Amino acid sequence: MRTQSRRRPRATLAAVAAGTLLAPLLSGCWAGAGGAGSGGDSLNVLMVNNPQMTELQKLTADHFTRETGIKVSFTVLPENDVRDKISQDFANQAGQYDVATLSNYEIPIYARNGWLRSMDPYVAKDAAYDEQDVLEPMRESLTGDDGALYGQPFYGESSFLMYRKDVFAAKGLTMPAHPTWRQVADLAAKADGAEPGMKGICLRGLPGWGEVMAPLTTVVNTFGGAWFDKDWKARLDSPEFEKATEFYVGLVRAHGESGAAQSGFAECLNNMTQGKVAMWYDATSAAGSLEAAKSPVKGKMGYAPAPVERTRSSGWLYTWAWGIQKASRNPDKAWKFVSWASGKQYEQLVGEKSGWSNVPAGKRASTYENAAYRAEAAAFQDMTRQAIEAARPNAPGLQPRPAPGIQFVGIPEFTDLGTRVSQEISAAIAGRQSVTSALRKSQKMAERISEEYEGR
Structure with a gap:
């Protein structure tokens, strides 16, 4: 039998490892900077620099800010860099960033450490957001150990x-x-x-x-x-x-x-x-x-x-999602941004402005019922939805797992x-x-x- 080393508490392990959370799919350049902390009618958002995120950055001022009066300052970084910066700010609960892009790998870990704000109270009061329209595997993958939702998907894939x-x-x-x-x-x-x-x-x-x-x-x-x-x-x-x-x-x-x-x-x-x-x-x-x-x-x-x-x-199952830092000074306004960026209204906006093939899909059932989207993505949209809906993050194989994840193990x-x-x-x-x-x-x-x- 193996000799056991002295075990550290799980929360400590998570905090120590959080600074190494990395992922390899994207690269790019610095494209903006947040302020020294949000407040009033402003938000700071830290996000990965993929094309769909930078499209959102372009559309925010003329649409979200104009409609709500909430100014959004974006910090946009390559994936490895953004993960490092998010882990530092959220682990310290510095509150510099109200909202950040996190994947279904990090969100359960961050929630376990108390770094994220539950979105359940907002979802309960925001019928227009239509949480039940979000595909079930996505909701499941963004849920914490306590059963609460800690993220909303921007787009998803299998x-x-x-x-x-x-x-x-x-x-x-x-x-x-x-x-x-x-x-x-x-x-x-x-x-x-x-x-x-x-x-x-x-x-x-x-x-x-x-x-x-x-x-x-x-x-x-x-x-x-x-x-x-x-x-x-x-x-x-x-x-x-x-x-x-x-x-x-x-x-x-x-x-x-x-x-x-x-x-x-x-x-x-x-x-x-x-x-x-x-x-x-x-x-x-x-x-x-x-x-x-x-x-x-x-x-x-x-x-x-x-x-x-x-x-x-x-x-597999993967999503870039929005998480609200627990230390955010503006959680209510942060939810307004999240609900807009992950909502049906935003998908409609992208479809009209940039074409339906550019819509951040893979997260909502209604996307796959939209005639315009179905026509433009006819070759692959049914297969994509079926793949996402068939994903089982908590039971991806033949035997019980100790942590969620299909293409990863959900530990820091x-x-x-x-x-x-x-x-x-x-x-x-x-x-x-x-x-x-x-x-x-x-x-x-x-x-x-x-x-x-x-x-x-």
Whole structure:
């Protein structure tokens, strides 16, 4: 039996680890600055610099401020930078920022530490916001241990399989309505070389807890594996985890993109757009780029559910959401901003001003009933909604989990653990070590987390 180290309180662990909360999907430049604290009729909002957020920044003054009289000062930063800044301000309850963009990874952790204000009282009094219109998996993923809501989604995504319909037709291949990973591997082998320089599939191999570990963990889930069992025993050395990892690494090495160990979301998007791969398993949000007006593959793409092995579904769940700092000086006005930015009215505004393909979708049932949105996103909108609604953050695999999360484990320590494990997996994809060796090292890292959490 392993010797147990002296355990620190869970709240302490969360606070210590919070400063390392990172995610890998976006990058960009500084684009604004908040003041030294809000007050009166002003708010400070700290947010990630993705295109849909910067669109909101452009629309706020002429619409939200004009309607409410509330001035909003934005600080817009790249993802890793914004997470660091949010964790510092919220952990210290400095109150400099009233509202910040947080994902469904951070919100339950921040709520547990008392850094966020519950939105339940506001939702109860704001019938126009229509909380029940928010897709259930999104509401569930933004709920704290106490059952209260601590976030409202700006947009959401799951994962699915994207493939070239024209390439499949030319090769006489048929995508099953609900593919298994074994079927996908067979299709990847047959599509490999279908066009000059084309590989069968693109799968992330770039190190990062939100890069290679995001899709790989969904494969682990559906193969019957888990990072930890319900008692916090590390399970990276289990047969199921090893089988899934061997499959993923073997598939991308045999039929995946060139330079797979350095390929993340952005690289796979480029490969798919440029006709270098026949299939791609990744975020549902990628479909908007593939079907954009100037995309070379617009109209050529097909979409299928995330492949499975032993589970009924396997897509991940992710959302950028708004959280209100508990120390905010203007919580009521902060809610007005959140309800506007996450509400039906804002989606309508974006649709009219920028086109329905730019609407921050993936969060509301009414979006998928809107005729204008359905027409513009016809190729992928049904599949996206189905993927999100099928996601089960609290039960993503075959066995009970000690913490929520599909493509991550919902504890502060996962950012470091997941990143370090991803480096070992990426090295296996690059051929520098075996999967067995990578998982042996990874298991030892995970066991250190087990020692802190076991018995709780």
